[in-house]
Structures are given as C-alpha cells and as structure tokens.
Amino acid sequence: MEIITSHNALDFDGLAAMVAAGKLYPGAVKVFSGTLSKNIRQFMALYKDLFSIKYPKEIDLKQVKRMIVVDTASANRLGHLKELASQEGIDFYVYDHHPPSLDDLPASIREVEQVGAVTTLLVEKIAERSIKLSAFDATILALGIYEDTGSLLFNSTTPRDISAAAYLLSRGANLSVVANFMDQPFSGEQRELLHVLLNSSQHHLIKNIDVVIALWDSNEFIPGLDTVTYRLLEIENCDVAFAVALMQGKVNVVGRSRSNNVKVNEVLRKLGGRGHDRAASAIVKGKSPDEVREIIMAELEKTVQPGLLARDIMSTPVKTIPQNISMEEAGRIMLRYGHTGMPVVEGEKMIGVISRRDVDKAKIHDLGHAPIKGFMSSGVLSVAPDTPVGEIQRMMVEYDVGRLPVTDNNRLMGIVSRTDILRTLHGDDYPEDHEVLYSFTGEENQNCLAIMQERMPSRLIATLRLAGEMAESIGSRVYCVGGFVRDFFLRVPNFDVDLVVEGDGEELARKMARHLGGKARIHERFRTAALILPDGTKIDIATARTEYYEFPAALPKVEKASIREDMYRR
Known part of the structure; x- marks a missing residue:
C-alpha cells in the first residue's frame, strides 16, 4: 500500500500538497498524520465530503510499503505515523521546500527546492504531465500557495510560485474562496494572546537589527500562534519577532523575520526548531519561557549578520x-x-x-x-x-x-x-540616471589575491598591501585604477600602478615615502603625487577628486570627492 501524508498540525500548503500528490499518485491513500490547524478544521467542516482522506486508525499500517511525504522531510513531524516511518522496509518519496536537516527521511525520490510553497513543486509536475484539474482542485491547490507565500507577498515567494498560481487561475481557481480562508478574523483568545504579547514585548538591538521577543505563560493552549506572531511583527514594526508561549507544559516558539540578516530557522535550531529563513517554529519541553528567551538571545548573537548603518x-x-x-x-x-x-x-x-x-x-x-x-x-x-x-x-x-x-x-x-x-x-x-553602455555578466564579487600572486611580482604586492594598511591608518581608502587594472584582467603585463585615495592622497604618498625610503613629489594644486621608490619604481597617487572650469580655457579647479565621483569624472 502507498500512502500520502504530511506534517502534524496540518496547514493549507500541506493539505494542498497532499491533494496534488494524489493527482500524481492516484493509487495512493491520503492519510492525516495527526492534528489539523484551526483553518484546516474549519475548511474540512465544510468540504470534508469532497475529500477522501483517512486517519491512521482507519488503515492497516502493516500493509504500508511506501510513504509519499509532502511539506516535511522529518519523521519527527509525522505525528501518529512517526513510528511507521522509523520501520525498516518503508520506501519514501519526499517533496519539500524546507532547508535540509540531519534527521531527514532516507528517500528514494527526494525533491526539495527553495520555493515559497511546496504545492508549487507538485503543480509544476501536474502541468508538465497535463493532468486534468477541476476548478475545485485548482482552488484547493491555490489555497496552499497563497497561504505559504502570504498571498504572494512574503519575501520567500519565487517566480515559480507566481507561475504556479497563474496556472491554477487558468484552470478555474476561485480567489473568492481563497480570500475567505486567508482572511480569518482573530478569535477572542487570539486577540487576548496578541494583547499579552504586545505588553510583554521587548526590543533588542542586536548588530543593528531590531529584534522583538514576547512571552506568554499560561496552561491554556491557544491555536494560531504563527498568525499572532506575524501580526506582532507588523505592529511592532521590527526586523524580527519571536513569540515564546508556555502552553500546557510546553514552550511553543514561533519566529518571523523580514530581514536578510536574520535566519530564524538557524536561531531556533538549537531548540530543535525547523522552518525557513523567515519563518520557523519549535516546541521545547522542560524549560521555562525565560530560559528559552536566553537561548534565543545567545543564538541571535552568534548568527545575526550586522545590519547596515548610515x-x-x-x-x-x-x-x-x-x-x-x-x-x-x-x-x-x-x-x-x-x-x-x-x-x-x-x-x-x-x-x-x-x-x-x-x-x-x-x-x-x-x-x-x-x-x-x-x-x-x-x-x-x-x-x-x-x-x-x-x-x-x-x-x-x-x-x-x-x-x-x-x-x-x-x-x-x-x-x-x-x-x-x-x-x-x-x-x-535600481534604475540609474545614466545609461549603462557595457555590463559585466561575470561574478559580482571576486577575490583576486590568488591571481595577483600568480601574475605580479611579490615586491609590488607587498607595496600595494602596505598602501592599504597605511591608508587605513590615516582614515582613508585606496584603490588601484586605470590601465593597470584593465591590463591585469586582460592578462597583459603592466606594472605601472595608479592609486586613487578617498581621503588624503598627498599624506599617503609622504607616509609611504618615509617608510620605504623613497621620494614623494607633491602637486598640491591637482591633489596628486608621484611616489618614487629606491629601485626606480614610480607609483602615481591621486586624491579622489572632481574638476570644474570657471570659464572656457581656464585651468581646472580641483576638489575632493568619492571614488564613485572620481570614476565618473574619468
């Protein structure tokens, strides 16, 4: 027997993926692995007669030879089917969009890709095979994509998700039904939970990233913590939000991020959590909310990439x-x-x-x-x-x-x-106010040190390294420019070095001359200098500058500028 299943606390992406997998594997039996989210329970209360999905107790688990698992790759998330997944002799097909983990199932077919919704992967296969979908089928699959991509607004949304949604619309997906289940109002319990989280929320500035952590301590279980956390993120207008809620003896943690500098799945990994870079969760036993908060803070200090400053x-x-x-x-x-x-x-x-x-x-x-x-x-x-x-x-x-x-x-x-x-x-x-005539299609960033060591004399490399260190010591930055850079990438020997300094080029020339025993010829009017080393090597050093002319045929007036303005002038 083949079965199709998904994770415990099933959401619309998991349900839609099960329905889509049923189209690809029509002989397989769809089985709920455990509990259903509130939205799914409401949906099934209305539509359950149109589905053929069983519970584990309704099938003979001993007959199962293959499990087709969607929207998760972890046996720990399979609820009542976890024990079955641990038995030998079971073949696994896995379709998922979460980052891989060490405890993933050993699958003979594994398709895990970074898309906004796993339903997208299966819709692409349905389209490739020209499998017929009814308008109702298309609506269910659209629900999965719209839920896990925040109606195509989450940063995790990819062009593939949008293409899959467009395909389902062409097959009759009803967006009114999708909107009805996407815009579920908060229950009284959820409003109370949000109110408590807002009152307990604390802002922490970690490497220039605004992180909010809010606590809830209650014996009562309130569903929808993920939805409440997303609302917390919006109201607090922060970069990252964590809701840490003690419910029925277990600490439930949900993290949401809208910053590329914080991957909440990495932060919660220490707590056994899973999820995406921007949305992850964990359930922790044997710890208090305060202890969990301290662990989250420690992991944030380790994993957060510094945010940009002015x-x-x-x-x-x-x-x-x-x-x-x-x-x-x-x-x-x-x-x-x-x-x-x-x-x-x-x-x-x-x-x-x-x-x-x-x-x-x-x-x-x-x-x-x-x-x-x-x-x-x-x-x-x-x-x-x-x-x-x-x-x-x-x-x-x-x-x-x-x-x-x-x-x-x-x-x-x-x-x-x-x-x-x-x-x-x-x-x-971003659109510029000028036209780019030539574009670079190679690597955006490339470390050229190994190439420099291969093609340039070691003495010249040492001189350039010294120039960088000395420029930094006087609060400046120095760049190689001109024909030297051009010929370097063209593999043409050229050791006639031109340097441009954001800051004080004349001071750098004097400092290097004193250190290397050379001479510095300064042209103060044009903010340039010629550094002549003891072996006769000449290096031209200029302060990054702009030029303007007060009247025709006049000598240029020179002023300090940025490297960008200097390159534009050139």
Whole structure:
C-alpha cells in the first residue's frame, strides 16, 4: 500500500500538497498524520465530503510499503505515523521546500527546492504531465500557495510560485474562496494572546537589527500562534519577532523575520526548531519561557549578520557651501555640481541647508546679493553615523525628505539620499540616471589575491598591501585604477600602478615615502603625487577628486570627492 501524508498540525500548503500528490499518485491513500490547524478544521467542516482522506486508525499500517511525504522531510513531524516511518522496509518519496536537516527521511525520490510553497513543486509536475484539474482542485491547490507565500507577498515567494498560481487561475481557481480562508478574523483568545504579547514585548538591538521577543505563560493552549506572531511583527514594526508561549507544559516558539540578516530557522535550531529563513517554529519541553528567551538571545548573537548603518551607505565627502557667500554664488555652485540642495557649514559644523528653490525665490525678489544665512533652513534633520538604515528609511517617509546629513557632534560626515536607501532595498537593479553602455555578466564579487600572486611580482604586492594598511591608518581608502587594472584582467603585463585615495592622497604618498625610503613629489594644486621608490619604481597617487572650469580655457579647479565621483569624472 502507498500512502500520502504530511506534517502534524496540518496547514493549507500541506493539505494542498497532499491533494496534488494524489493527482500524481492516484493509487495512493491520503492519510492525516495527526492534528489539523484551526483553518484546516474549519475548511474540512465544510468540504470534508469532497475529500477522501483517512486517519491512521482507519488503515492497516502493516500493509504500508511506501510513504509519499509532502511539506516535511522529518519523521519527527509525522505525528501518529512517526513510528511507521522509523520501520525498516518503508520506501519514501519526499517533496519539500524546507532547508535540509540531519534527521531527514532516507528517500528514494527526494525533491526539495527553495520555493515559497511546496504545492508549487507538485503543480509544476501536474502541468508538465497535463493532468486534468477541476476548478475545485485548482482552488484547493491555490489555497496552499497563497497561504505559504502570504498571498504572494512574503519575501520567500519565487517566480515559480507566481507561475504556479497563474496556472491554477487558468484552470478555474476561485480567489473568492481563497480570500475567505486567508482572511480569518482573530478569535477572542487570539486577540487576548496578541494583547499579552504586545505588553510583554521587548526590543533588542542586536548588530543593528531590531529584534522583538514576547512571552506568554499560561496552561491554556491557544491555536494560531504563527498568525499572532506575524501580526506582532507588523505592529511592532521590527526586523524580527519571536513569540515564546508556555502552553500546557510546553514552550511553543514561533519566529518571523523580514530581514536578510536574520535566519530564524538557524536561531531556533538549537531548540530543535525547523522552518525557513523567515519563518520557523519549535516546541521545547522542560524549560521555562525565560530560559528559552536566553537561548534565543545567545543564538541571535552568534548568527545575526550586522545590519547596515548610515556610515555604510552615506556619500562622502559632502559638497558644502560656506555661510558667508551670496545666494547668487550658491546657485552657481549647485548648478556646477548638479545638486538641488547643499548643506551650509561654519567651519566643519553644519548649520543649515540651502536649496535651489531658496535661490530662485531670492532672485525673484532681487536678493541674489544677500548672504545665504538669511535664507537657509536651520534645525535640519540629521542622523548619526551609527543610525540603522531602517530608521533612516522611516524618517525619510515620515518627514518627506530626500536626503539626511550624517553628523557627529554637528560635524558633517556624509549624506544619505533616497537613492542610497533604494539601493539597499533593490540592489544594483535600481534604475540609474545614466545609461549603462557595457555590463559585466561575470561574478559580482571576486577575490583576486590568488591571481595577483600568480601574475605580479611579490615586491609590488607587498607595496600595494602596505598602501592599504597605511591608508587605513590615516582614515582613508585606496584603490588601484586605470590601465593597470584593465591590463591585469586582460592578462597583459603592466606594472605601472595608479592609486586613487578617498581621503588624503598627498599624506599617503609622504607616509609611504618615509617608510620605504623613497621620494614623494607633491602637486598640491591637482591633489596628486608621484611616489618614487629606491629601485626606480614610480607609483602615481591621486586624491579622489572632481574638476570644474570657471570659464572656457581656464585651468581646472580641483576638489575632493568619492571614488564613485572620481570614476565618473574619468
């Protein structure tokens, strides 16, 4: 006998996957392994006459030779069928979408892929084999996909899930039925549970990630802790939420994450938990909620990847305007650099912001000669270098500002713009204000040290390493640029090195000359230097800069800039 089963506390993805597996293996008997979630119980109360699913006591387990297991690969989650799964001579087919674990079943057919819902894998097979689906079948399968992907809104949703959902819609899936069971209202017990969790929730800032842990201590079992935890995550507006609830002598733990920096399944692994990067759960015996919370905190410290801060994404150095210049001159400076607004400084201290709009108003009233101090906006919002990116995003939305200065004791360190925030959300796929003529299709990141050691003299490698160490010691960053980099990747010998320094290139040249016994020829006007080593090797060192011309045929005016601006200039 073949049976199809899924995990204990069955959800819609597990039920839908069982139905889909029944289409692929029509001779197999569908069997509930244990308890059903509240939503499934309500669903089955209405639709049970349309299903043929048995309970373990209704079949002869001794006749079972093969188990087709969906939405789990762990025998520990098979409820009343756990003992059967541990017997010898049972053949297993496994279809799952959870990360693999050491206690997974030994399957002769194993298909485990990172999709939002396991039902997606089986729908793809149904489509490939052109197996007929009724509108009712399509609706049940759609319920599984929509539940486990949060109606296709969870970050775990993949293009395959959406394609599978589209296929089911083409087969008559009824979204009204799907919506009816997706939007289940909270019961009175669940509202009380959420209220207690909100009152007990504590925010912890762990490596710049906002983590909320909330506790519940009761002898009463309340179903739907996963749904309540997701609502907790939304209300607290945090990156990660853990609900730790003592129910009937067992600590139930549910974790939800919307940050790529925290994988809740790894955090809960110490407690025997399983799940996805963004959604996981565990049941713990013999420990109190406080003990479980301490374990979660310890695992978070180990596994959390640091979140981005203002200093990680800010643009620096920042173009600024001194307070004593006129509005007309301020307008020319903004036009020169293509900025719509610039910080106003008094020495190194930021005292306000002036915008192109302010300049236009001054000109309308013939006040272009007036100092900008009378027109600038003071009391400008700013953030500290260690402000989390999530907080910066919240401030930009709340106050409708396009850029936030980064200050340390009123000293301007950098600036974060809307574009910087959007890049953290969308990566390099964010639309730029320029056209990319040539795109790189290889590895995004590649460690070239081994290639350098193979192709370059060891003395030159040592010099470059020294340049990096010395630049770091003076608060700068140094980059190889120009033909040297081009020929390196083209495998053409070229040891004529050009370095660009974000910071002070002249100081780096002097420091290296003193250390290596060479000479540094400084060209202060153009912020460049030539480092000549004792063996005659010459290395050109330049401060990252931008240039502009005050009038045709004039020599360029040079100012410090970022490596990005320097590359754009080149």
